[in-house]
Amino acid sequence: MKTEVYNEIMKVIHSYTGSNVDPRRNCTTLLQERFPDIPHYTLSSIYSLDYQRRMKRNHQRHARAAKDLYRRYNEIIQTTNKPGALLQISDQIDLSPSLLARMILDQHYERQAEDGDPAATKSAITKLMKDTTLIKDSRLAYEIYLCILHDDQYGPITDTIKHSLGQEYELRLLRKIQELNLPFRDEELMRKHGYDKTPDVKLEVPIAVDGFIVNWIESKALFGDEEGHKTYMKEQYLSYWNRFGPGLVIYWFGYLDYLEQFSDKKLIIREDFPSDITFMDPKSIKPTLIT
Template sequence: MKVEVYNEILKEIKSFSGSGRKYTKHLQDKFPSVSDLTLASIYSLEYQRKMKRTHQKFYNIIEELYDRYTSAIEAGEDVGVMLRLAEEIDLSPALLARMILEKFYEKHSEEGAEPATKSFLTKLMKDTTLIKDKDLAYEIYLCVVYDDQYGAITDCVKHSLGQEYEFRLQRMVKDLNIPFRDEEHLRRHGYDKTPDIKLEIPFAVDGFVVNWIESKALFGDEEGHNTYFKDQYLSYWNRFGPGLVIYWLGFIETLELRTEKCIIIREDFPTNITLMDPTSIEPHPVTV
């Protein structure tokens, strides 16, 4: 993606406050040449970073937010109190719900009761029927279901999308009869950080030798790529040599201009790979 287009998309996103449900259609109308999944990925990445930057300030006023919630419930306001509050303060509904849930159990702790640890709160967020206050349980349930950018449901959707593209990649490699090992196999044999595919026989793309392939079902921007490079790609390169990273939902063009010699970046499986033929001295190109 051209830098100018990406910056224009970011400008639109940063000028908006509210839920992704309300804004996705606007982005699609504004940038019809960009796929819906790519726009959704860019928006999601920016939204999550925004929450990480700003959510701490809401912990500083959680007493006030909790009092506003309880006052609204006692006054008999319509359901969706937390959703309306989250939209007003521009905070993820799921994050607000977790903060209020934690405060509730701090105020209503009983002797011998399970402490409000992170794992305990996560369990309640995943199964709101375990929450002893019925109003609180339903309010949190609404937040979890409605929040399309944060929380358990969002994590499941992203995990499912990631698996879908991993399976697509494996199918493409299998169709070419290229032997490989997947992440599960590598982990069973003691590797801690593993790419999605480790090729048994390397191939070349535009003269670049590829030993492994990593599938990313998201848009590749500078911040995300730098994090993945430090936490994943560099480890793969140290262990297996150079590899290929596929950002299926596209990437900003500046990533391609980087001089890192340990990886190449594509937004689809390459169509001009060169395979090694063990029966011949010369490798032969294959068009996918």
């Protein structure tokens, strides 16, 4: 994707004023209207990445005011029986409903612990977020449930969808490799052999893509932007290159066209499985006699 197009998309995202209470006011719907030639999944991924980063910054700021937010929540539910108190607050402070819900749940059980009840651990809070029927306070349980239901970027439902999407595209990659009869080891097999950081696929016999040698392939079911790519380079790709040599990264939902300049010939980037492949014939390699 050209930088100019990406910048126009970001302008629309940053000028968007939506609402968690009204799901019809959806940013990805607006993006589809403005950029009809760009696939929906690409626009959704660009929006999702920007939203998550913004929410992480906001969460750090609002976490320091968790007690005040819990007090505000209680003031609202004492004055009205209308559900959606937490959604209302999340709109006002520009924080993901699920992130706010977890914060309020933490505060609620802290108060319970002060009254003599057992303190809730992080894993216990996570379990309550996944199954709100376990929350004894019925009003709070419903408020938390509404937050999870209306949050399409964070929370248990979103985590499940993203995990499923990642697996779907990994399977698509594996099917393509199997169709080409390429010998390989997948991530699970490599971990069994003691590798801690592993690509999705390690080719047993390298291939060449447009003249570039590829020893491993990583599948990313998202859009490749500069911040994300630099983070992956630092945390994943450089480790793969150190162990296995150069490789291929597939950003299935597209990527910024200038990203390869950050790769320093350690990897190449594509948005689909490449078609221009040169296969190596191991039988053609003559052994070298060392004297």
